[in-house]
């Protein structure tokens with residue numbers, strides 16, 4: 606699904622990404638973790654073809670970037686980023702926002718086909734937002750907006766779903782509801798790449814983790830192999846204990862900072 610080989614991004618005299626290798630195979634769902642500024646969002650922008658590397662190779666869904674039209678590849682990728690929410694028109698009804706996901710544009714200037722409207726309602730219902738279909742998008746809470754964007758993304762039946770901190774700013778209840786909606790997508794044929802700062806968001810759905818530190822991937826693989834106290838300490842510079850509840854990790858910072 607995603608194969609990155611020796612990716613480097615140089616800006617001025619600084620390497621923002623350095624020698625990044627990442628291999629996401631069909632049927633795997635990955636989380637990407639790391640401290641502020643380590644390069645997570647930059648990596649997502651490369652995988653979605655908005656940024657080009659200084660060196661290295663990017664293959665996404667069987668397409669080698671640099672030899673294909675990335676806009677065509679993007680049609681198969683659902684990408685929810687903080688910037689996307691800002692692009693939505695707050696006065697538009699929720700169902701129209703969702704329906705626009707079936708096309709490669711943000712707003713409708715023509716009548717929306719009935720079939721698209723029905724699918725939009727179905728996707729909204731699936732994420733528990735059916736009752737809000739006629740509400741203006743701008744009146745929704747942050748958590749509700751995130752679920753609407755998830756529904757919108759699914760309109761294009763993506764093969765790859767990329768989420769950049771989708772639970773940021775959500776309360777516990779909204780976060781769990783969002784994660785549940787995400788889990789329910791696992792029956793569809795798609796792979797998920799999910800960036801977060803919160804290890805407890807690595808719900809059973811996720812199979813693999815990549816840990817970044819200062820532009821490099823310092824550990825990657827099956828989540829139980831990567832989420833170990835030693836590897837987390839190396840990435841976060843903190844003594845971290847980890848406890849598993851089923852296939853979901855919970856962490857404790859041992860003795861506070863600096864010990």
Ligand SMILES: Nc1ncnc2c1ncn2[C@@H]1O[C@H](COP(=O)(O)OP(=O)(O)OP(=O)(O)O)[C@@H](O)[C@H]1O
Nearest residue numbers: 616617621639640641642643644645646647648802
């Ligand atoms: N166009 C640019 N020119 C120079 N530096 C940049 C540019 N874009 C990003 N950076 C720097 O690259 C680093 C990585 O940024 P990025 O946004 O990818 O980090 P992140 O891991 O997503 O951080 P956060 O967790 O805070 O969202 C940061 O230090 C940022 O300041």
